[in-house]
Amino acid sequence: MEPAGPGGDRADTAAPGTGRASGGRAETGLRFALLMTVVTAASITMLDNALAPTPNDTPGDALGCLLAAGIDPDGKNLTNTLVGTSRPEALRECLSGAPEVAYWKGMVATAVLLAVAALVFWWLPRWRERWHRTLPIATVDRDGGLAAELAELREIAGIDPRVRFRVDPARTTAGAVVYGRAGLYTVCLHNGLLVRRGTDPEGFRAVVLHELAHLRNRDVDVAWSSTALWRVFVLLALLPFLFSTGRILVTGLSGRSTSPFWPGAASLLTYSLLSGLVLVALVHLTRADLLRRRELHADAQAVAWGALPAGWNQPEGPRARLRRVGHLLRTHPGWAERRAALGDPDRLSAVGAPQMFLTGVAGSLLVNALEVIPRPAELGGNAWLTAALVAPVLWLVLRRSVLRATREESGLRAGLWLGCGLMVGEWVSGGSSGNEWVTAEPAYLLALPLVGAVPAVWSAQSSRLEAAALRGRVPRALAGLLNGLVTLVLLWGGLRWWQASGRFQAMGMTTELDGVRTFVTQKYPGPWQDYAWELSTATAALPTLVELNKSTLLSVAAVLMVLLPLCLHARHPGSGLRVRRTLAAGAAGGLLCWAAFAVASYALHSGRPGTLEERTGAFQYVQLWWLLLTVTAACATTAACVAGASRQHWLLRALLASQVVQLLGYAGIFLAVSADGCLGPMDVYGSHCHWLPANGTIIVKLVVSDSVTTITLFSACGALVGAGVVRGVRRWYGKPGISRARTPRALTRRARTPVARTPVAAPGVVPATRSWPALVSGGLALAVSLTLLASTAVLHADGRPDTSSAPSAETRKFLELMDTPPTARAAKVREWQALAWLTKGGLTRIERISGAFLALGDALREAGDQKPGANGKIRLDSKKFSRLCSDVAKEARAAQAYFRVPDTDLQKKWSGALQRLDRSGRSCVSALADDTAAAGEKGGDVFLLSIDGMAAAVGELTLVLQELYARTAPS
The missing domain is CATH 1.20.120 (Four Helix Bundle (Hemerythrin (Met), subunit A))
Known part of the structure; x- marks a missing residue:
């Protein structure tokens, strides 16, 4: 790619002003880093496959270990996963004795590829000058006026004097291009631009300033290094990979393949080819979007240096309509888009759906590509690296939009597009579908949009609250750093959960829960046939609860999700958080939680065993599970109601209200368990009235250990669902949805452009007369549902399996599969x-x-x-x-x-x-x-x-x- 000026036919992106440009440069730079990391990671697998001497048909290589383990290429993905991982030590021993560890071969080849790309980047400027036969400025500047004017513009831009100016006599367009590398930058003026200097001197200055803005923004290094890496990757990795994989696929389709992996490997090969083609499209679309945005940033920078906007009043040309059709494929914006960006200072600050979607696809591809390196993948390093590249992009985009844009940015749209990109990337890479086109449980893929939406919405609303509460540069920097770190940990936690639990559930590995079921029934013996519903729900939720609660970083981030907004509100009470009303809503939710406790305790009391010894074991675990379920449901329901009833900071308010419910719920558990025996029809264990605070403390600790992190995250998801439902209903009936409040321009340090900015006060939340009915109705629905569930749980229905004495049919099937792999059909x-x-x-x-x-x-x-x-x-x-x-x-x-x-x-x-x-x-x-x-x-x-x-x-x-x-x- 070659950046060009407003007089040429190429350009990059940024909003007006240096302040805007810096934020845009950081965001696009991180996106470039993410994209190039994806390309590099993909090279490891592609080069390894391309360098394979045979289609891996012999059992003497590493794939022979998979055959020995019982993998059937024609079998189901879930079955192969269970069979292949049932003997991990044997598989590890077998792979250690393989003649060659595949990923090292790919890594060495990738290192060679990077070295070749560095050489290409080094020689590209010289190659270009020789190809285009450019001339020094002195050959066309006989009176020295051109050199003096260029030196003046270079001083205005603050560019290194070592930058060279050359002329391309063969180009008749009134444009220019900049290329080179650090210490050897060149601005090449087209011959038509020299002609324009005599007829339109201001237009000439605008073109040159635009090119110098590219140098100031470091666009040349980004553009030419990515171009070099991409070209070398296509030539040395992508094309050989497509050829070798396509050759195997064609051989199999023709019936000439003797490989045992055929035809079962057909879908895997197709997935590989599809991933390669999607990677090509992803790189091109992402590079095009990034370079268009950098062109607009360079336009804005040139105007800030004194270029007249009239220099951009150029006709679109005869192919303008055709160019608009392929807008996403072009690396440079049209003149209409450039003029619109200069006229609307908030245009580039808005979050673009394509950029977040492409970022999500790149992140998902990176997570799966890095799994080829075993050690980092086992330690979650691929999730950390992906989150470290994706989270700053999300944070910078939302932060710039919140602090600069005129319209309020909730972060919901950006997060959902990011999550949709993660979902599409997961499907394309085949991480959870394996040799099947569709996962066994595709509904679990819908969790990925929430993985992107929760950190996005929280980051955007916290940034807005921070902008209203803080004024100093240092306090804002500290608050922004905390915001970014929490966003990073939340995104990492979502990706890590997907790798450890969600992906396997999407594969249909629900039978793995029978191991959890066996553990629960053995540790808490008792008549589990009477509590089949509780056992099923507990074993289904325990893997997720354990995965989310075992991370200390994620627990700290969950606390900061509530604590940071509260600190900002304490600094500036008029920030719009409406803490009093939120606390009142949380108190109402806490009361409803207590009512649900009473209903659940009454239901358990009516079906409790006769003796105290019989009330331990299974019955004790059922009570603990109901306490945990009730607190979680009450918090999530309250969060959904508060988010649906709020217009501003709705996620922050929902989280604050859910924390109030959570604390009141813990207090209710402590009181109910400590006074058990004194509550009459709501007694669960005791039959004699005693005050035993030690029992209450023990139960509260057990509940807290399983819910301190998950309640916050589930409440955030509930808030997203509640806000989405309410806003969907409002749009359906034609009522106004999210408020389009304007951000006070005091939030910006200083204006960079002469565009008028009118501060408008942010609206408050909806009146209490409209919010309280929603809370009450939601709470009553929760209480009714808990009553029905509790009543059902204690019924002694006939025909329920006795899981304490005999395994269920699913358990028997699971154990049989783990002990005896199915016989291959071929x-x-x-x-x-x-x-x-x-x-x-x-x-x-x-x-x-x-x-x-x-x-x-x-x-x-x-x-x-x-x-x-x-x-x-x-x-x-x-x-x-x-x-x-x-x-x-x-x-x-x-x-x-x-x-x-x-x-x-x-x-x-x-x-x-x-x-x-x-x-x-x-x-x-x-x-x-x-x-x-x-x-x-x-x-x-x-x-x-x-x-x-x-x-x-x-x-x-x-x-x-x-x-x-x-x-x-x-x-």
């Missing part, structure tokens, strides 16, 4: 799975077992050669035979930790034989533990039976081995 896949299982360690395990058993047999034969004693029996060396039997059992247990046989029937035989071998080995050791057993007086029969059991088990393992060998060489 005979070729079964053949390669068997071969990979044997060569990757299965044959080694069987040989070790056979060696240990043969050593035991040799010792028995040696003992048989001895002369019997007086009683006619042989005396054995107990220590020696105990060690030999222990070796057999140890090898059996080691074989159990290896991959399961990738066949349902064979796995059952393999697992059963190993269990019997282990059991017989341990029985042999026990029989030899008694010295008299070694003399044959006692335990001789047990010893001989254990030997027979080991022999039979080894025989079964031999049969499994024979079947696997037969499968690897089909007739």
Whole structure:
């Protein structure tokens, strides 16, 4: 890309004034950094695939470990995920023995690619001068007037005197272009621009000042470095990757492929090709948007330096309509857009939907691309790096819009577009769909817009509150830093949750909750068949609760989401937060929460067991779950009502109100549990009146540990939903929605352009007569719903599964899948799975077992050669035979930790034989533990039976081995 001036046909973006331009430069610079990081991360996988010598058809490479683990390319994504991760230690051991670690190869190749891109960037300026045959200024400046004028403009712009000016005699357009690198910048004037200097000197100055603004804004470095990296990436990584992947796909479609991964890998290959093509479109659209915005920034900077806006009064040309159709694809704005940006100082401060959407797509692609590097991905480093690049972009865009724009920026639109970009990027990269086009539970993808919307709305509204409350530069800088850090942690928490929990739920891995169900039922024994609803909801929510509450940083950010706005309000009470009304709404929600406690306690009281001992275990956990559920529901409902009834700072007010409800809810729990036994029909445990504050403290601590972070985040999500519903209803009925308040221009340090700015006071919240009915109706709905749920929970319905005595059908299916992988449908896949299982360690395990058993047999034969004693029996060396039997059992247990046989029937035989071998080995050791057993007086029969059991088990393992060998060489 080549930045050009207002007289040319190229341009970059910024709002009028130096202050605006700086914010725009920072935002576009970060977006460029994000984009180039995505390109670099994508190079690792692409180069690794392009450099692969074969289509990875042999089980001798790392993919053979996946086949040995039981992966079926034709199988479902969820099944492959469960099977592939069921033996993590065995998989890690297998991959460590692979001949080459794939991602290192890609990383080395990417380092070479970056070095080549640096060389291209270094030589591009010289190559351009030779290609265009430019001339020094002195060749056309005979009287020295042109050089003097250019020196004057350079001093106005404060540009380094080493900047060179050259002329392109072949270009007849009245424009210019700037190129080069640090220390070697060149402004090349077109020949038509020199002609314009004589007829329109102000237009000439505007063009040159625009080009110098590019240098001042460091646009040249960004544009030419990204151009160099992109061209090298396309040539050395993207095209080879598309060729190699396309070759494999075409070979498979033609029926000439013998790979076991075909046709199951067709969707994966298609996803790879689609990701590459989307990356091309993403880079082009993002670069075009960024460069257009930087052109407008350069226009505004030139006007600030004294260029007359009349220099931009140029005709659109004969292809203006066609150019408008491809607006998003062009790297330079049209003249109408440039004039509109100069005339409207808030045009560039508004948040653009395309820029946030493209930022979200880039962030999602980056998270998935970095998963190719195992160690950082395991530690959440890919989520941190992505959040570190995306969050500052979001924060800077919203902050500039809030502090500079005329219309109020709520952040909701920007956050939703960012989240939609994350959702589209997740689908394109196939992170949660694998070899299937659509995830098993696509509804979970709708959580990604909330991941983007919550930090965006909070950041925008906090920035607006900060602008109204703070005046000094240092206090604003500190508050802005806290704002940015909280935004970063919130976005990271959402991405990390998606990686750790949300993605697997979208894949359909709801059966993993049966592990949680088993843990709960074992830790809290009792009649769980009476509390099936509570058990189902608790096990479904626990993974998310644990994931969100285990991060200390996320907990601190949740506290700052409420504490920072309160501190700003304390500094400036007239900021529009309406704390008194918000606290009153929170108090009303707290009262309704107490009422819900009473309803839930009454329902539990009517179905509680008869004795105090029976009220522990399952019943105790049910009460704890209802307390947690009630507080969370009350906080989220109150937040939704307050957000829907508020027009200004609605998320901040909703969070403050939910915190009041949360504190009152904890107080209610403490009182109810401490006075349990004195509450009559609302007693849950006690039957005698006692004041026991220790019990209340324990229960409150348990509830707080599971809700301190999640309640704030769930309340924020509830506020978004409530605000969206109310505003949707208002628009449906034609009522005014979000107030379009103007930001007082006192928020800006000083005006940079002569545009008139009229301060208008921000409106307050809606009257109490309109807000209180919404709160009351929402609270009553909450109370009614809790009553119905509590009544249903304590009913002893017939036919409910007894989860305490027998696993559910889903649990049995899950455990069976984890223990016996399904048999592959294709005979070729079964053949390669068997071969990979044997060569990757299965044959080694069987040989070790056979060696240990043969050593035991040799010792028995040696003992048989001895002369019997007086009683006619042989005396054995107990220590020696105990060690030999222990070796057999140890090898059996080691074989159990290896991959399961990738066949349902064979796995059952393999697992059963190993269990019997282990059991017989341990029985042999026990029989030899008694010295008299070694003399044959006692335990001789047990010893001989254990030997027979080991022999039979080894025989079964031999049969499994024979079947696997037969499968690897089909007739």
